[in-house]
Amino acid sequence: MIRTEEMLLNVGPQHPSTHGVFRLVIKIDGEIITEAKPVIGYLHRGTEKLAENLQYTQIIPYTDRMDYVSAMTTNYVFCHAVETLAGIEVPERAEYIRVISMELSRIASHLVWFGTFLLDLGAVSPFLFAFREREMILNFLNELTGARLTFNYMRVGGVKWDVPEGWLEKVKDFIPYMREQLSGYHNLAIGNEIVQSRLKGIGKYTPKEAISYSLSGANLRCTGIHSDVRKIKPYSIYEHFNFKEAIRNEGDCWSRLECRIEEISESLNIIEQAIEQFPKTGEILGKVPKIIKAPPGETYVSIESPRGEISCYIASDGKKEPYRVKFRRPSFHNLQILPKLLIGQNISNLIVILGAIDIILGEVDG
């Protein structure tokens, strides 16, 4: 009888498929994983502690660096929390700009995920196509905010810049182009039998497990649970738009891919409606004092980021700096189910399961 020896293997922290500095210590028996232990913290910068010594406006650039693939949503969750605590009203035009930029960011984020996920599977060309479209979105956001990734665009009470001339028209023209490309992705990779057989039935979990591990976003919706914060607890102006929540029932890697692809097309629908309803005139920044002081108290808000439910808790003692800031970072929570999913799997499925969770290490480590 052939006897296999148990081997300890380090995956990461510099392995490209770990999407950052994520380390995984696994024990393998032949090709089967018997134990997996994630090691995190290589990118920990202590954002929450740093925030205690910074004014509210100064914290916004730090939120850019948490979820650096979709910085608009982390910008928004912090500003939204301060606005809720201080009771600041945001002009409608600013809200529309925020929604358009957040949804563009969501599409860019899902494109990064789609490209790199298939790259992990061994398909190189979808990555190039996805990044081509992402580059167009980054150019739009660069034109609007002056940066490609770390936008620092949202402000407490509004946004920093108004939309440049002709920008909305360009975004409007991008929508049909992106829809065409999405159908191209179906031809290129999603409809590919090899991709499907690699993903179907892999990394499966039940709705009960998903809830007990506190998963959110596409990781939870792939098990059939309604959890889109934009639908169940609308914030900003999301109740003005008609869009569907991407839901699947299988709970495997394939259903997560389908959920995210559907989310891209729903985001396009939201942007289309937002451009149609866009107010022609109006302020972009509400009445906000130069030095913001939130009244003593605490608040907790949550929004839907591309990775799941991102929340911000602020406790204030009435000073210009917050007393405590806490972010519920969806990548961190989603990652917790990984050791459970990996046990008993073939080592070739490791990167697929990790990739399907969609983690951003800046967010995991805070």
Place this chain on the structure above:
Amino acid sequence: MSGIAKGFQYTLNQLTKEKVTYDYPRKPIPLPDRFRGIQKFHPEKCIVCNQCMSICPTGCINLTGKKHPDPTKRGKIIDTYDLNFETCILCDLCTEVCPTGAITMTNNFELAEYSRDGLLKNLQWLDENDENIREESIL
């Protein structure tokens, strides 16, 4: 097998499409006016109000002022202005708070240096950085 054939067809169709990559080091990359690059400093406009120093989230700006040489004029003028690009995150908050527009962003972004000391830029260097200055003002 039809899925694989469709994939091949899609890739083949791309062959005739226009190139999307940039010929970057040889040709400059087109950047929008709002792009946040290395700052340009106008010493004559600065009133030494210290607002940029206090808003900077990473504390990378250090400045000192001196009395106006003309005794008939009140206020201060800038003496030294140091910007440490080792810690600067180009967040644009300094230009946002400046009441006189003495500090503005440019489209220049190439900051690589052979030594870390080279990243500490002084008043003269920031004053001479006067190409591709942002035209749109937030004031």
